[in-house]
Amino acid sequence: MAKTPSTPITDHLAYLLAQANREINRQLDARFKKEGVPVEQWRILKVLSDGKGHSMGDLAEAVLLNHPTLTKMVDRMVSDALVYRVQDPDDRRKVVMFMSDRGKTLTHRLNALALSQEAHIAENYGNKATADLKRLLESLIEKAN
Amino acid sequence: MAKTPSTPITDHLAYLLAQANREINRQLDARFKKEGVPVEQWRILKVLSDGKGHSMGDLAEAVLLNHPTLTKMVDRMVSDALVYRVQDPDDRRKVVMFMSDRGKTLTHRLNALALSQEAHIAENYGNKATADLKRLLESLIEKAN
DNA sequence: AGGAAAATGTTGAATATTCAACGATTCCCG
DNA sequence: CGGGAATCGTTGAATATTCAACATTTTCCT
Numbered sequence: 001m002a003k004t005p006s007t008p009i010t011d012h013l014a015y016l017l018a019q020a021n022r023e024i025n026r027q028l029d030a031r032f033k034k035e036g037v038p039v040e041q042w043r044i045l046k047v048l049s050d051g052k053g054h055s056m057g058d059l060a061e062a063v064l065l066n067h068p069t070l071t072k073m074v075d076r077m078v079s080d081a082l083v084y085r086v087q088d089p090d091d092r093r094k095v096v097m098f099m100s101d102r103g104k105t106l107t108h109r110l111n112a113l114a115l116s117q118e119a120h121i122a123e124n125y126g127n128k129a130t131a132d133l134k135r136l137l138e139s140l141i142e143k144a145n
Numbered sequence: 146m147a148k149t150p151s152t153p154i155t156d157h158l159a160y161l162l163a164q165a166n167r168e169i170n171r172q173l174d175a176r177f178k179k180e181g182v183p184v185e186q187w188r189i190l191k192v193l194s195d196g197k198g199h200s201m202g203d204l205a206e207a208v209l210l211n212h213p214t215l216t217k218m219v220d221r222m223v224s225d226a227l228v229y230r231v232q233d234p235d236d237r238r239k240v241v242m243f244m245s246d247r248g249k250t251l252t253h254r255l256n257a258l259a260l261s262q263e264a265h266i267a268e269n270y271g272n273k274a275t276a277d278l279k280r281l282l283e284s285l286i287e288k289a290n
Numbered sequence: 291a292g293g294a295a296a297a298t299g300t301t302g303a304a305t306a307t308t309c310a311a312c313g314a315t316t317c318c319c320g
Numbered sequence: 321c322g323g324g325a326a327t328c329g330t331t332g333a334a335t336a337t338t339c340a341a342c343a344t345t346t347t348c349c350t
Contacts, residue, residue: 017165092316
């Protein structure tokens with residue numbers, strides 16, 4: 001009378017996603033290390049790159065952080081003079097975030113590091129596999145909502 | 146003279162992985178909510194399901210947590226009488242973790258919830274897409290090491 | 291054998307995240 | 321118009337995670 005074996009955890013999509021995410025994120029973080037910037041801050045900077053202002057709500061959504069966490073992270077970035085807040089004149093509840101010049105030059109350096117990681121992945125994982133994976137992930141994200 | 150547009154953040158594999166992981170994890174957490182157990186604890190229980198003892202080091206690796214975080218999470222699980230520690234007689238530095246009966250019955254309930262999530266995903270994402278995605282993720286993880 | 295180095299797990303302090311509640315503003319609709 | 325409900329962002333307390341240092345035990349080297 002055997003125990004029910006149940007599927008190993010490595011068969012679960014949730015686990016594979018967590019594992020892959022952790023690994024890729026760790027590698028990216030290692031590259032950002034010398035700039036002393038966590039991945040989340042790069043995401044924020046990247047979203048602000050378009051020069052249009054973004055509200056905290058927009059940002060939180062875009063960078064996958066919940067509101068209080070974002071507020072405190074932005075506080076740190078303001079201290080580091082990477083970004084700044086402006087009150088939205090059209091809706092005074094809102095805050096509009098912009099990037100400083102210092103933030104812009106940092107963003108360029110971070111983008112280069114991120115692109116080099118992408119290149120490295122594409123290189124020994126394959127262009128096709130990378131493209132396929134991205135497509136599947138996009139589709140999953142879309143369906144999940 | 147246009148600004149360099151730079152690739153949007155949604156093009157980066159690292160971002161897509163983070164987004165997909167967050168979404169799937171959130172859904173799973175919602176299902177576990179009524180049991181009051183975070184996903185990480187389910188992972189621990191699942192790994193311990195084989196009845197063989199696992200050292201803290203093994204566990205940390207398997208459940209994607211670093212050592213101090215795992216120690217404290219296991220402390221909580223010991224308080225909840227889900228797992229218990231035994232000193233390894235062969236190597237007295239080591240601790241071997243086991244699951245209690247209470248842990249076992251909880252694990253069954255959690256497994257059912259997790260499987261129902263997998264079924265739900267497969268249903269409106271497609272069996273083929275799910276299988277392809279899993280395969281690509283496994284391969285990425287392998288290559289990344 | 292003996293002692294330096296490595297491995298294992300835990301601890302305490304520093305840091306970061308989350309939750310609930312709040313203050314301010316705007317929206318809605320009777 | 322007026323006032324209750326919703327939205328937006330922040331705050332403070334509670335919780336969780338991380339980092340560095342540590343104690344213990346084992347391994348390795350000579």
